[in-house]
Amino acid sequence: MNLAYYRRSWTSRAMAALTMLCTGVVLTPLFLVLAFLMRTGLSALNLEFFTALPGPAGEPGGGMANAMAGTVILLALAAALGIPLGVLGGVFLAEYPNTELAHLTRFTADVLNGTPSIIMGLFAYILVVLPLRHFSALAGGVALGVILIPTVVRTTEEIVRLVPQSVREASLALGIPQWKTTLRVLIPTAAAGIVTGIMVGLARIAGETAPLLFTAFGNRFWNWDPLKPIAALPLQIFAYAISPFDDWHRQAWAGALVLVTLVLLVNITARYAARRQVKLR
């Protein structure tokens, strides 16, 4: 019997067990949150919740239809701002990685990524709300869009860099100019990965509350005008959660469940897109 080997294999087993335990500890809160959301949120989920406007304060019933529509509109506005800037910025970083401007851009993106989202809300407040003199969906979209930009910039950069040098050379060797190589070969090759980055970014901003407090502001009614205040799921959840009414508390849970499900779906779709990208290689 080899004593050293015996000891080593026991240490190995003990350490493996420890890592598994840690994984379990990390996963537990996630599943607890999901289970709790299911238990409390499901009971308030019904057709009315998805189709009706919020009811008058204190009366049971009503829904969050306008908040869901508002979140979709806010995400669309944010995407319109964040995706083009983010993707082009990321492609720039990948194609000219060692220029002075690239270092500056990368640093700025990282700082922006770490900036508390309420600061972005203040930024949009000064940029859009003050000149227009009222809260608006547009201001909310700008706040969320600014949060989206650094995420998209950095993931796009990573993904475009992953495109093998040989693919780039294959295109240039055919006498295809650099700009066309970037636009017609590199970006399509990296497309699935870029889309994944965008989706993850959108999932993140879908749940942002703080930057919307003094930009989109919230609205108890339908609104399709980007220049007027608009409802959003996180805002509605916040408002209902701090209210004194039991029914609104239940609806807040339901809203949270819808939001989490939305984020989960987006993440799963992103995973799926990323897997297809891998297959293409």
Added chain:
Amino acid sequence: MDNPMAVDRLPTRAAAALIAHAGGIRVRELHAWFDRLHALRGVSLQIAERKVTAIIGPSGCGKSTFLRCLNRMHELVPGARVAGKVLLNGRDLYDPGVDPVLIRRQIGIVFQKPNPFPTMSIYDNVAAGWKLAGERNRRRLDEIVEQSLRAAALWDEVKDRLHKPGTSLSGGQQQRLCIARALAVSPEVLLMDEPASSLDPASTLRIEELARELVEAITIVIVTHNVQQAARVSDSTGFFLDGELVEFGPTQQIFTNPRDKRTEDYITGRFG
């Protein structure tokens, strides 16, 4: 795409890949650098048109760098520099005002590892050079694709699955796809950078046969670390060592009666 076979009904005419125009290249005092590294030290030689010229030498001798200088691919590496003259049909590729994009259309290249565009079908890979240049005429594209694939001896194997991804082919087929793609833009010279080094012996043989067939129409320069391959396919051979051209001459002579001791040592396998 409606029907790739439609081209059969067209009057047979030499399409892109089969236009017989070949150029000769004269290289004079060519130097190349990677940052401080002096990779090519004054190479001069003459590449005859419609012949296969082989470049042999041990790893790191500058043979691939030399090849990449011939169609201005070398300068794409950050920090890379070139000095000297490369004359295609008497015109210097490195004259200021010469557009490298146009040079690369005249002088195509096939790389060591097959590199089809991963998001494109077989058809789109071959048509890429034309499509990205704005060609929209479907019949013309069909014709170019078929002629190019035929020229690369791949047509019969892929004609029924032109719209499958280029990456679905085997390694040897992918390399012939890359050759078809390079031929499609109708170059005068085709550079091959160790085109068979990642392939099995059967596929290697096909690439070699292909080089012999293509040289009827265009000029070929092939870099290889496989000495026997150079002996089999080339008309002339140049032996590189440490960034210098040690010896250049007819393949027959290089292999039977080398003038330089180092050439003899290399081809007989004593080093490298």
